[in-house]
Amino acid sequence: MSENEHTNHIVQPGTYTAIILTLLTLTALTVAAAYVNLGPFNIVVALAIATIKATLVVLFFMHAKFVPRRTQLIIISGVFWLIILLFMTLSDYVTRVDYRGVRFPISQNFSAGLPPRA
């Protein structure tokens, strides 16, 4: 199985330990960041930290850093398709205008029935 070792990189426990410590730190950071009012950027920061954490898990715990290019391409295409789903659907929502000229989010106290007469 010398050939096997040639193609399969074995990640060492030291790396795993470093990664888990980073992940725990980032978890603390994301909780801390949530308590700071950053306005619309709270969600951005939260998602950015989550994405860093996810990337670390994918690259090291899941060995994506050491797998063939083909597999990496598949991972990337999965994420890419998720982005297509999210962004193309949101492209409808963020440009929607209801008949009174109200942009998304649509008016919240809608009640079925006839709209009021001017």
Add this chain to the structure above:
Amino acid sequence: MSTTATAPVQTLPEHHYLNATYGIRSWLLTTDHKRIALLYLASVTFFFFIGGFFAMMIRLHLMTPNGLLLSADTYNRMFTMHGVTMIFFFLIPSIPAVLGNFLIPLMVGAKDLAFPRVNLLSWYIYIIGGCFTLYSMIAGGLDTGWTFYTPFSTVYSNSAVAPAVLGVFITGFSSILTGLNFLVTVHTMRAPGMTWFRLPIFVWSHYATSVVMILGTPVIAITLGLAAMERVFGLGFFNPAMGGDPILFQHLFWFYSHPAVYIMILPAMGVVSELIPTFARKQIFGYGFVAAASLAIAVIGFLVWAHHMFVTGQSTYAALAFSLLTFVVAIPSAIKVFNWTATLFGGSISFDTPMLYAFGFIGLFIVGGLTGLFLGCLGVDMHVHDTYFVVAHFHYIMVGGAVMGYLGGMHFWWPKITGRMYPEWIARIAALILFVGFNLTFFPQFVLGYLGMPRRYHVYPPEFQVYNVMSTAGASILAVGYLLPMIYLTWAAFYGKVAGPNPWPATGLEWRTPSPPPTENFEVTPVVTWEPYDFHHRPDLGLEGGAPQGPAVAPAHGDD
């Protein structure tokens, strides 16, 4: 068969996958991709005839403006169950799970698919899903339309929505596992010398199909899962009464269900891409473009879904973007049609039954594909959306395209699957009946649609009657056309003339092994040294073009 070049008297091989083992257990627990393909064949045929029965009831009912035999509720159940059965239980599994399952390992020179047990599992999942759906038909039927639009399906319908949705949800996983299996098989199981650009177009099409299956199907699964939970537990994403948005359901639904159309048509295109070079005895024109067009359809096909929603009140900007992309996705299909036509030039064309289906496919697919332009065009869609124009359009694609491809493939590979030949002349007549019946059924519906007859109407204004009568007449011809192959193919499987390993002859790897093939597909692992559809360097085919000095060992190259 008209041009059998090999020895005149053929016998079946002594051992093959059909007689390897006997007994019901040997079939229900088989991991042989060829037997699983036959399990699928039996089950999709069963569902096809159930769906066909519903279709006949619909057409009979619509003979008169006030409806001939069904109540409103029954009619609604008929068209819903027709759609659900045909789409989820016939069209989506038909070519991939039957022909693809049987042929992909043979075509790439593998002993089996990458995950044989997963393959069997996917059939069981399909059957379980099918049972739930059949149960819903007995337990009150389903009247939501195959689109399950909310809030009708989640709040207002009083039919058996939950089991039907669950059935479709479950069947989705069968589709995912099949796609996964194909992708991995094509990547890792190819025989020596079988480079990517020596793969038959059939394999390329199934690769593209599998991409759609694995990326799209999970989304419909979660969507229907949420809809089912909404109906049963009162979740509210799609319920306007709770502030949810029914249009979100449509986005999620069509994110899968539009690409699903490509799950149906791409494999059929793959079949036709095999038939035309074989019966024109000529390399396919523009191999690289035909292969790339499959992938382009799969990718761009994911970017057009909201063209089903131009008149739902989605934003004008989104409608513009989706319409533009819709016109772009038409191009790869056009490329394929042009290349098929070009392949005919300079060929040596025979008119065996599979080739008749291929011609039929091209003709009907042109109509189906081009009418898609009307629907993708925003200015026309606002008139013809949700009318019979749409009904006619997608039947031209799905029945005229996918089913013609499926039947063409069945006839082409039937000698490989069973080792026996079907009666040629009956088959040619059946193909003709299908073509005529199909056009008579669905062409009048284009006119009905432009006149403004909405779909899913159990009664209609009297001025529409004349076209409806024509359509019903065509449907009865079509029904005969479908029964015929069913009968003579079954007959041929047992009593047909023995076909021999390569009756046409064709160039693919699947024809280099006995018919029917042995369980392990090839006695020795084949080594591929020829380019796809090359009739000129293949003396083993026994044709004039086969250079006597033996196959030229062409180097594997990267592009066409």
Add this chain to the structure above:
Amino acid sequence: MQSPFPFVPEQASNFAANVDILFSFILLTCLFFAVLITALATFAAFKYRRVHPNEVGAPIHGNMALEIGWTGIPLLIALGMFAWGAVLYVNFRTAPKDTLDINVIGKQWMWRLQQPNGRREINELHVPLNRNVKLILGSEDVIHNFYVPAFRVKMDVVPGRYNTLWFRPTKIGKYRLFCSQYCGTNHAVMTGWVTVMDPADYATWLSGEVGEVNPAAAGEKLFTQLACVTCHLSNGTGRGPSLNGVYAAKVLLADGSIVVADDGYIRESILEPKAKIVAGFQPVMPTFQGLVTEEQIMNLTAYIKTLQSQPVPPKGAGVAPASTGKK
């Protein structure tokens, strides 16, 4: 359309002719390609048909110039179609400022419309000629779709939000109105008429009522016009009770009490349908308060009276002995 084989509906709005021209353009382009390919394929099929059983085709692999040509040219044509359609669609989605606004509510399975002056209609819409009309579409239950083929326009009626639809009628006449989004049992019956009138006639219509001579006949007409007939099926299978034999009979209510279906009860049931529900039925009937005049109620009552002698369906739920209920 008098021809037995019509293929184009009447053109009765500002959009109709444009849609038809665009349609014809796409049709001709597509016909050109379809005929071209069919002709080429047919020609090749006969020219290159197999003569000797063992012959093979010419070794042709492809042609880059052809590939680029038949990718590029259709793409350009397709983009042209897109642009043309887009212009039309943007026009269709952008209502002008000076519109006559009409409220439309879709409900399983009828259309309720209200003119700017408050006059209500069921399954009928009257609009003046050459005036920009904007419909504000709302739904009470499921998704419907307001579709007038002669105008070449449709728009979904989605619960939880309002969509709009505008057009300018250009031809006097009576045109079909369809629901074209599947909405349940009587989807196909959720139809009606759009009447385009001369502006003067419209003004008269808007202010006045049209008198009916025979109350029962007028009532029968109203019964259909107001879509009562879609629920109160005479065979007792509808969502509302059959009205055969109801008049003057005893009716069992959901709360267990029994009332006599006299004129007062019928009137109350039309105006306040949820007040006294017949046993075995759901309180689904909308109020007709403001929709019908006292005179029309009288006409309806007169019609229900004529049903007294009609056969009572066997499965009439919530019926006091020897009678069918109603609400």
Add this chain to the structure above:
Amino acid sequence: MHRTGALYGQFKTLEQQKDTATLGMWIFLVTEIMFFGGIMLAYTINRHTYFPAFAMGSNTLSLFLGGTNTVVLLASSFTMAMGVWSAQVGKKQLLTIFLSLTLVLGFVFLGIKYIEYAQKFHHHLVPGRNFDITYCVNNPARCDDLSPSELEVEREELAKALNADPALNSHAQLYYSAYFGMTGLHALHMIIGAGLLLWLLKESLAGRFDAQYNNPVDIIGLYWHFVDIVWIYLFPLLYLIDRHK
């Protein structure tokens, strides 16, 4: 399919088999991304539309329990990774230990999730007929697991949220639809993962895995890490919407 030792009949070499299985698992994980993607989309749109309701709903969750669960799950991912390493270097006993640890941490996660769910049932915060976002504030006696100060905070938040969104009760149900939908699906994946781990443990105890044949450990590890990644996103999206008050 007949197999010789660890090699299945359709493959030529162990390496081909490993390559194939790993590729298969990655492709499966891509379908899982899309699977969670659908509900993420529903979440995104509704959170944008009904922010006050989502903020209110988020603040009724226990950050302590959610945070603990995040740490537990990350730790289980770590032990799983260590298990894969043990298998790769052929340390059979260590593999068994790490697999057991992973399994135990998985069950701890599910246990905490159960506590959270039970609390939500108790507080009438499950979408459906009995949903009442004001239940605890109006019936403090029924919610004795909340301290008076917690209830006071909730009362204030509720007043503010109701002021911003009069239809709060129905829109908060959308938040809980997302919460139960997403965490429920995640928990379902955890349960499947626990089943797979049990099987691995059994095989590992039988000494099936060594430096040559350890593919099942590897690919089930991939699955387990994926489930972890889903939670990495769910935690901020569900628990940390609006904590800065």
